[in-house]
Amino acid sequence: MGVLVLGACSSLAVHAAAEDSGATSMAEALSLGSVGLNLRYRAEGVDQENLDENALASTLRSRLTWESAAYRGFSSLLEFDDVTAIGDDDYNSTINGNTLYPVVADPTGTEVNQAYLQYRGKSSIVTAGRQRINLDDQRFVGGVGWRQNEQTYDGYRFQYGQPDSFQLDYSYVYNVNRIFGEDSVNSDLRGDIQLLHAAYPVNESHKLTAFLYELDLDTAINASSRTIGVRYEGAFGPVSTRLSYATQSETGDSTLEYTADYYLAEVAASIGPVQPKIGYEVLGSDEGVAFTTPLATLHKFQGFADKFLATPADGVEDLYVGASAELAGGKFGVTYHSFGANASSVDYGEEWDVSYGRKINDQLSALVKYATYSADEYSVDTDKVWLMLTAKF
DSSP states (O other): OHHHHHHHHHHHHHHHTTSOOSSSSHHHHHHTOEEEEEEEEEEEEEEETTOSSOEEEEEEEEEEEEEOOOBTTEEEEEEEEEEEEOSOOBSBOSSSOOTTSOBOOOOOEEEEEEEEEEEEOSSEEEEEEEEOOOOTTSSSSOOOTTSSSOOEEEEEEEEESOTTSOEEEEEEEEEEEOTTOTTSTTSEEEEEEEEEEEEEEEETTEEEEEEEEEEEESSSGGGOEEEEEEEEEEEETTEEEEEEEEEEEEOTTOOOOOEEEEEEEEEEEOBTTEEEEEEEEEEOEETTEEOOOTTSOGGGSSOTTOTTSSOOTTOEEEEEEEEEEEETTEEEEEEEEEEEOSSSSOEEEEEEEEEEEEEOSSSEEEEEEEEEEEESSSSOOEEEEEEEEEEEO
């Protein structure tokens, strides 16, 4: 990472001299740096039909973040995460060997979550090092922030533009630090990963996006893919809509040959204190090879029970309807999902998701969630419940 940072410094130094700065020297920028502490405790319980034991994962994530002040446009950030089990680790973290229990992918350990050098110009940002990358709603590229060990990216990122004008975002990533921790055989996705994202706000109510994601992977060759797509977000008074289409095929050294499509159509509204929504999302399949999103924040999609983290060979169709509302100083939400195969008539199952989150004060917030998946012809009946407390200082 040192070579990466030095390279970024030399390539940007010519531009930095022209920038105003909050600090008058590098030493002052370091001395004016800020420190943040984030503590997140979570209890996650899982009752899975095909296992006799129920999981209970009681974990605390402690995140310490230091960020320097800016000097001539440059700043730096260093962030450490520690995940500790509180009490007995009666769950399968994927690396603790407790295979009699359902999986709760929150392995314990300490690691560098982010470490980067950044340069900010008037209309551009360049970041070099280990960093967080969240694109759009994280359906294709995200940080998996729900899990205690976040997914971050080693590489370079260039961002150009302003929120009210054309925006270009390009990243070259050579390693993805996944949620499974440094001790796991699945800890990293290495390769040549290029993420190109362009957005154009037509006006305050309508936005168009185009993207090209090239994943040429060394550690998971058959997960290598090229995804090209477009996205539209618009509002018509109290009604908002999201539409997206993408096509995916193999790339790099993949031994697969396929072309699969992705579709999304969602309509939401604001009716007094209630916000209902209905949507239909399809991850298609071609000759038994399905559309995949290995860099996504998957917990946000296709149900909280996480039954479709890996797309089934016949693809998946998700018809969902839900609503959210302000309640007792917090936000209550409920969603129903009906899942089926895309390339056949198989009914996978259905799921109900319920959540309630509330900010207690400026430092403390709480969240309760429940998911119940009823299997038809895919996976098994599963119930999950979460209690989470977050403190920020």
